[in-house]
Amino acid sequence: MSFDLGLKGLRALVTGGTKGIGAAVVAVLREQGAQVISVARSAADSTPEGVHFIAADLGTAAGCASATEAVKARLGGVDIIVNVLGGSSAPGGGFAVLDDEQWANALGQNLMAAVRVDRALLPGMLARGAGVIIHVTSIQRELPLPDSTTAYAAAKAALATYSKSLSKEVTPKGIRVVRVSPGWVETDAAVALAERLAEQAGTDYEGGKQIIMQALGGIPLGRPAKPQEVADLIAFLVSPRAASISGTEYVIDGGTVPTV
Template sequence: MTFNLELQGRRALITGGTKGIGEAVVARLREEGAEILTTARSRPGNLAPDVLFVAADITTAEGCATVVEAVRDQLGGVDIIVHVVGGSSAPAGGFAVLDDNEWQRALDLNLFPAVRLDRALVPGMLAQGTGVIVHITSIQRQLPLPEATMAYAAAKAALSNYSKGLSKEISPKGVRVVRVSPGWVETEAAAGLVNEIAVKTGTDYEGARKTLMKSLGGIPLGRPAKPVEVADLVAFLVSPRAASITGTEYVIDGGTVPTI
């Protein structure tokens, strides 16, 4: 279903667009008529044939350079950038198990791709006098979970801070920068984690789901967000209907963060 967000023909780069939130954002912007280029390490078989794709590891400077070249060659420039790629694979055990490699991995995945791609692509947006950048952060940037994702939370906090600084620099020149901060989103990967918890604790999916929500301090809405709900928010924010919105962060967490 489209909402006539006036995205027809807009050129959009979406990182990490082959699963989870990224896949939902690709589908949503595609529905609204945007021309999409997305990235991952390899092209999945279920990607729509009209979605442009570049295989690249954007945790590296070389991978980001490959994406920048694809934007220029396949899109001829860009009007919308949505930085979705991110995550954590750090082991449980708190701060003591997070060695230098884990910290570097968190920064390479959750901060540097946005910094590098923005640095290369924003000048073109400034030259055309228009553009929108969305950085997908996380509620963990203000509500860190120390058991396993402290480095991830710190990297997302850095991304949020960088995003705010960038917005102050380039918004006066016509390029908007917005942050979207999800809480727990029930992606396929998240569902897999719930199933693992269910097996380990001898409960069913719903019981494990409630346990995970409780570990976050509870979700007042009573459920995690759906990828499509995050994608709907992103679609609005990159549209001309949000033309006066820049430099701010939109939390979509079902009420998880307990403070203002």
């Protein structure tokens, strides 16, 4: 990003900040001069200079507590929270294979991590009367894939509802809350999935990508989004340039969702 977003010196926390969209968000916020803390279960192969990393499992209450206390100890609070953390480890097979543990994991990672992080750090924002929270949801809250992502999609739908309710409560107090809803993004995990599907189908990587796009009902743009594209959108939304934006959702899916 080649222009100044006015983020220099602001304190930012990025959850799930070592891979995919999260890593791209960490990099662009740091490039813009923000003080950035990245939280994830394990460190990346390399961390941008000046970024502080905290290892924690935010899918658990204890992990959220330890991470947010460390954030407050290091920065005294934050001006920006970007809740990127999310994902699914559920097996294929539809509803019947989703036991209580699978549901608890999906809700812990995709909903409760954001709820707990916000609950710990939002009071400091309210005391200052300023701040921005981004919740990364997913188009699967509208287009779930029943074979494998029912619990993930339901958790992301819950996150979207929570985010909207939170925005109505705290926007009048100076805190902007915005949702970003990606479609298929070409992260390392997505590349691995496409390669696996390609091998099973006896085709190449581009063929594997087509298999995924067909499962989504097609992507009019003809390709998945890049992590950097999602990160650039988020960087704009947390900046003073987006000062009038709150309570809404920005879909970045290449036109995948076929409804208005």
